[in-house]
Amino acid sequence: MGKFTVLNHPLIQHKLTIMRDKNTGTKDFREIASEIAELMVYEITRDLPLKSVEIETPMGKTVQKELAGKKLAVVPILRAGLGMVDGVLRLVPAAKVGHIGMYRDEETLEPHEYFLKLPPDIEQRDVFVVDPMLATGGSAKMAIEALKKHGAKNMRLVVLVAAPEGVKAIEEAFPDVDVYAAALDDHLNDDGYIVPGLGDAGDRLFGTK
């Protein structure tokens, strides 16, 4: 079974509260989404392997640690996932970026894929799939299936707000995919929105409503 982890560092909780507030405007919403993504990646990358290297400081030779060259990729689920990419890249600037476009039909809540462009060596990379919202889980499930079809092997799903329904859907579909959230919310409403949630993440990020 994949692990589900809520990264509830006080800074993450504080920033998420600002995002949830309906009076927070696009500029702050976008900046804070990026900051939370950065903090989440800091926590998630604690297990990255290190190797010893010999270097020379101004005082002489020493053996120290550096990252063992594990390759990473970040794949935002468009559109809203784009709001988390900068934050990831601030900490992992060498990561390659893939894109997968998904929209959820407002009536049926069924996801539809409309774009896919991945780094050619995706199968060799640890992949962070990012999207602020995990609601029914339909979009993330379809995105992860598409990435698997294109060779991605080691994937983690990183979201800001998760609904229990979405977590269950990913756990059942992908025992090999760990899910990280900044918060686990209460439920989905009849329109498939997370409650209390933060509303429509894409629209709030890009000012489209």
Ligand SMILES: O=P(O)(O)OC[C@H]1O[C@H](OP(=O)(O)OP(=O)(O)O)[C@H](O)[C@@H]1O
């Ligand atoms: O778990 P689900 O029930 O599939 O819902 C979550 C999806 O819905 C939102 O995207 P949306 O379809 O609104 O597209 P957008 O990012 O372009 O706004 C969100 O960013 C997720 O991708």
Ligand SMILES: O=c1cc[nH]c(=O)[nH]1
């Ligand atoms: O609450 C939700 C659910 C899906 N997509 C969003 O942007 N928000």
Ligand SMILES: [Mg+2]
């Ligand atoms: Mg949207």
